[in-house]
Amino acid sequence: MNRRDLFQKSSALGLGAALSTLPRLRAADKAANKIKVAVVALGRGMGHVQALLALPNVEIKYLAEVDPARLEKGLKVVADKQEVSCHGVKDFRSFLDDKELDAVFIATPNFWHTPAAVMALQAGKHVYVEKPGSQNAGEAELLVMAAQKSGKLVQMGNQRRTWMKEAIEALHGGAIGTVRYGRGFYYNSRKETGALAIPAPADLDWNLWQGPVPDEPGRDLKKFAHYDWHWLWHWGNGEMGNNAIHTIDILRWGIKGEYPVKVTYNGGRYFYDDPQETPDTGNAVFDFGHAGIEWVQSSCHARAAEKPLSEVIFYGDNGTMAAGRDTWTVHDPKGAEVSKGKGAGGGDPAHFGNFIEAIRGNARLNSPIDEGQKSTMMCHLANMAYRSNTVVRCDPRTGKILDNPEALNFWSRSYRAGWEIKI
Numbered sequence: 001m002n003r004r005d006l007f008q009k010s011s012a013l014g015l016g017a018a019l020s021t022l023p024r025l026r027a028a029d030k031a032a033n034k035i036k037v038a039v040v041a042l043g044r045g046m047g048h049v050q051a052l053l054a055l056p057n058v059e060i061k062y063l064a065e066v067d068p069a070r071l072e073k074g075l076k077v078v079a080d081k082q083e084v085s086c087h088g089v090k091d092f093r094s095f096l097d098d099k100e101l102d103a104v105f106i107a108t109p110n111f112w113h114t115p116a117a118v119m120a121l122q123a124g125k126h127v128y129v130e131k132p133g134s135q136n137a138g139e140a141e142l143l144v145m146a147a148q149k150s151g152k153l154v155q156m157g158n159q160r161r162t163w164m165k166e167a168i169e170a171l172h173g174g175a176i177g178t179v180r181y182g183r184g185f186y187y188n189s190r191k192e193t194g195a196l197a198i199p200a201p202a203d204l205d206w207n208l209w210q211g212p213v214p215d216e217p218g219r220d221l222k223k224f225a226h227y228d229w230h231w232l233w234h235w236g237n238g239e240m241g242n243n244a245i246h247t248i249d250i251l252r253w254g255i256k257g258e259y260p261v262k263v264t265y266n267g268g269r270y271f272y273d274d275p276q277e278t279p280d281t282g283n284a285v286f287d288f289g290h291a292g293i294e295w296v297q298s299s300c301h302a303r304a305a306e307k308p309l310s311e312v313i314f315y316g317d318n319g320t321m322a323a324g325r326d327t328w329t330v331h332d333p334k335g336a337e338v339s340k341g342k343g344a345g346g347g348d349p350a351h352f353g354n355f356i357e358a359i360r361g362n363a364r365l366n367s368p369i370d371e372g373q374k375s376t377m378m379c380h381l382a383n384m385a386y387r388s389n390t391v392v393r394c395d396p397r398t399g400k401i402l403d404n405p406e407a408l409n410f411w412s413r414s415y416r417a418g419w420e421i422k423i
């Protein structure tokens with residue numbers, strides 16, 4: 001055999017060996033790149049489950065839920081679409097020591113967001129936490145501190161940070177010139193609170209559902225779970241934490257604001273005589289000095305006769321931009337439409353996918369928790385203004401309240417013994 005024949009034979013053998021090992025290498029790479037996750041709470045959490053099942057190379061290893069019926073339903077959905085079995089548990093703390101688990105998705109009631117996220121971070125997990133991420137201003141600070149200390153990734157579930165990237169890029173690119181003001185809207189037709197529209201089952205573990213929150217004397221929570229706890233100050237943070245956070249975040253992003261210098265929130269519970277404590281109608285206004293934003297709320301009247309151009313509207317020197325989810329329209333100062341745009345969108349899987357790819361090192365978070373909690377803090381400041389019946393003035397560098405002891409009464413909360421958050 002001459003040198004040429006030997007070289008050709010060796011090359012062929014080498015190529016054959018390479019080709020034979022390539023599928024195994026790719027399989028190994030794929031296995032190494034698999035992200036194993038858990039979802040906690042299966043109300044809004046079912047949206048998490050569906051989004052995660054749509055993403056490649058993600059395994060839902062655990063579901064946690066205190067409502068047995070919800071847990072059974074969730075496990076069936078996963079089993080129908082995922083080859084690997086999923087473990088169902090009542091208490092999410094039971095899987096935090098699993099070294100294979102990469103990330104925890106938290107879709108609990110708001111009062112659980114920060115305590116659950118901190119526990120997961122301290123167990124070494126990445127965290128995706130639903131909006132608002134904290135029930136009060138003190139928790140907003142604690143959550144950011146915990147994330148920074150852990151070195152793990154934390155994404156907040158305000159999906160418009162992914163859906164509306166192109167719209168904000170157009171806005172910041174000068175679509176309407178210098179942006180002076182922004183308005184967001186939330187209209188709905190909510191009914192009486194405590195009417196058991198989403199009743200809790202008799203076998204719900206109330207102790208674990210309540211978790212870190214102290215008992216509220218004289219309150220029977222069975223009328224308010226699974227949903228109407230939102231409208232009780234001891235448990236929820238009203239429409240601010242439930243829906244305003246979505247549009248307020250986009251408005252703050254659009255005007256390039258950090259923290260406001262002045263906050264007001266006026267309104268009331270006008271439509272029903274019931275146990276609801278948070279307002280169903282109101283206007284929250286945030287002054288940033290260089291620009292301002294406003295959130296307009298009508299939770300119990302859809303105001304169909306005056307439908308806004310979109311869920312957020314920006315006003316600039318050269319016109320108006322109306323933006324919603326993944327579309328936007330620009331009007332000139334006289335109101336004539338001059339352009340339209342549409343972004344990539346992608347629904348929940350796009351925002352969840354951004355988090356998963358960030359864990360893999362392939363992307364930057366679209367809504368890192370330190371940025372997300374700046375917007376959540378605005379919601380807390382508005383609620384403190386409403387509850388104290390005062391104008392809240394802030395340090396624009398930190399969001400700290402200035403000279404307002406009445407509002408500061410609502411900065412943080414107490415916890416049940418043994419549930420205190422420790423960073």
